[in-house]
Each structure stands twice: as structure tokens, then as C-alpha cells.
Amino acid sequence: MIKNMSNPHILLVEDEDLIIDLLRDYLQDFGYGITAVNSTEEAIEKLNNGHDFNLVITDINLPGKSGIELLKIIKQTKTDLPVILLTGQRTLDFAISALKSGAQEYITKPFELSDVKKIVDKILKRQRKSLKKNKFYENLNYLQMKFEFETAEIDPDVVSHELATLLQKMHFAEDDEITQYELVFNETLINSIEHGNLELPSSMKKDDLMGITEYERLREERLCNPAYGKRKIRIAFECNTEVFSLTVQDEGPGFDWKKIVDTSFKISDQTNDKAYGRGFMIIKHLIDEVHFNQKGNIITLIKQRPQK
Numbered sequence: 001m002i003k004n005m006s007n008p009h010i011l012l013v014e015d016e017d018l019i020i021d022l023l024r025d026y027l028q029d030f031g032y033g034i035t036a037v038n039s040t041e042e043a044i045e046k047l048n049n050g051h052d053f054n055l056v057i058t059d060i061n062l063p064g065k066s067g068i069e070l071l072k073i074i075k076q077t078k079t080d081l082p083v084i085l086l087t088g089q090r091t092l093d094f095a096i097s098a099l100k101s102g103a104q105e106y107i108t109k110p111f112e113l114s115d116v117k118k119i120v121d122k123i124l125k126r127q128r129k130s131l132k133k134n135k136f137y138e139n140l141n142y143l144q145m146k147f148e149f150e151t152a153e154i155d156p157d158v159v160s161h162e163l164a165t166l167l168q169k170m171h172f173a174e175d176d177e178i179t180q181y182e183l184v185f186n187e188t189l190i191n192s193i194e195h196g197n198l199e200l201p202s203s204m205k206k207d208d209l210m211g212i213t214e215y216e217r218l219r220e221e222r223l224c225n226p227a228y229g230k231r232k233i234r235i236a237f238e239c240n241t242e243v244f245s246l247t248v249q250d251e252g253p254g255f256d257w258k259k260i261v262d263t264s265f266k267i268s269d270q271t272n273d274k275a276y277g278r279g280f281m282i283i284k285h286l287i288d289e290v291h292f293n294q295k296g297n298i299i300t301l302i303k304q305r306p307q308k
């Protein structure tokens with residue numbers, strides 16, 4: 001998490017002492033805290049040992065791991081930490097390419113110190129706005145959303161991630177629990193898409209390559225067939241600080257949910273890897289309540305806020 005935006009702290013990764021001295025002395029005069037290291041390995045050690053930084057400025061050419069490798073590590077572990085690349089003219093193509101990998105900006109050597117400050121100020125201003133945006137969601141007490149997708153157009157990974165991100169921003173649960181809810185949302189949507197609207201039988205899902213290939217072939221074929229691909233998936237998501245609910249409705253023929261759910265609407269322990277089994281086994285362990293309509297083409301998940 002980016003912290004201390006009133007007193008920003010920059011991690012400078014550079015193996016040329018002259019450049020370190022120039023940037024450190026100049027930026028410190030404007031109130032920036034500077035920690036300087038000479039290699040990617042030292043930078044990773046600082047980042048992993050509880051040091052809070054608002055920005056990383058790194059040269060591309062470093063002894064050992066390159067600045068590009070450092071960028072990739074940061075994007076995997078500290079996704080909200082911006083990175084500026086320092087590059088010579090001969091590595092300019094690499095720097096431009098790195099922007100596509102998550103770098104915020106690049107600075108070409110030789111540089112004007114005033115230009116460096118303009119770029120640093122711009123990025124940190126952007127970070128402040130991002131923090132204010134997150135604070136906005138922290139004060140959100142109630143949310144209700146409804147969506148309608150054609151089956152061929154919906155991406156269950158995107159929808160699941162966005163809904164889970166809303167829970168995360170509202171601090172509904174810890175990050176690892178939010179990840180579990182994203183998995184639940186994904187499994188629920190996939191069941192409605194594949195076994196609902198596309199009417200793909202679970203019995204086709206096999207561990208062998210031939211079975212998997214045939215299942216995927218039929219899936220793509222039906223997505224391209226308007227009789228299946230234009231069927232709708234309707235999603236209703238409702239959340240407050242204490243509980244969320246997700247309702248997903250497909251236009252398929254439904255299924256006999258009573259085979260896997262007992263009269264108290266708890267998922268039976270007899271559920272296996274057939275007939276929607278994998279998804280429901282995950283749901284069984286992570287969601288408080290599961291409800292179906294009589295036809296079996298609408299499912300509602302309800303989860304209370306975890307007790308601290």
C-alpha cells in the first residue's frame with residue numbers, strides 16, 4: 001500500500017554514484033525522502049523488509065538483475081507502487097516496451113533535473129488521487145448493481161474480479177478471503193454459462209486430454225451458435241458492510257438442484273465432481289447460504305461479514 005503521501009519516500013536504484021548524488025540532493029531539497037541502492041537485489045531487500053515507498057526510480061542497466069526484472073517483480077508483488085525507468089538512448093526501445101509492462105514513465109539520460117521533478121510530481125499527484133478514490137469506497141455503506149450479458153460476450157473472470165474488488169475496497173474481509181469470494185463468483189458464473197445457457201453436460205468434463213478437447217470444442221461451437229450464445233446471463237449484486245448477495249440467472253433449462261441440496265438449502269456432502277460438483281463444493285465451504293428457484297436456473301449466494 002502507498003503510504004505517507006504528505007512526505008513521499010522514493011527508492012532510487014542506480015549503480016552510478018554521480019547520478020545518485022545528483023538526484024538525491026536535488027529531490028531532497030523539495031522535501032522528498034530518498035533511499036538509494038545500487039542493485040535490484042538490494043532494492044528487493046528494502047521492499048520486502050517493511051520499508052514504505054511511494055515511488056521507485058530505477059535504471060534499466062544494473063549489475064545482476066536488470067531494472068526491467070525489478071519492474072516485473074514489483075508489478076507482481078506491489079501492484080500499486082509506481083515505477084520510473086532511467087534509460088540511455090541505446091535502451092530506449094526497452095523502456096518504451098516496459099511501459100506496456102507497467103512502468104509509469106521513463107527518463108532518458110542525460111536528463112534535466114527539473115524534468116525529473118516534473119515527472120515525479122505528476123506521478124505522485126496521480127497516486128494521491130488514487131488514494132482518495134479508494135477512500136471514497138471505504139465510506140460506501142450500501143451498493144446494488146444489476147447486469148445483463150449475452151453468453152458469448154460475458155467474461156466470468158472479469159466480472160468475478162470486479163465484484164471481488166468492490167468487496168475489497170469496502171473492506172468487507174481480509175484480502176485472502178476476498179480472493180476466495182472471487183473464486184466462488186467465478187465458479188457460479190461458469191456453471192450458469194456452461195451448464196445453463198450452453199447446456200454442456202458435466203459428464204463431458206474428464207481429466208484426459210481428449211475429453212477436455214472435446215468439451216472445449218463444443219463450448220466454442222455453442223458460443224458461436226445464436227441459439228446458445230445470445231442467451232442472457234443476468235447478475236444482481238447487493239452488498240452492505242455486513243452482508244453481500246449474488247444472484248445469477250441463466251436462460252437454460254435448469255437442473256434438479258434437489259439432488260445436491262438438502263431441504264435446509266445446504267449443499268449435500270454427496271456432491272462430487274459430476275453435475276456442477278466442483279463449483280458447489282467450493283461454494284459449500286465458503287458461502288453461508290445458497291438458494292435456487294424451482295426451475296434451477298437462478299442461484300443466490302449470501303455471505304455474512306466474517307467476524308474478526
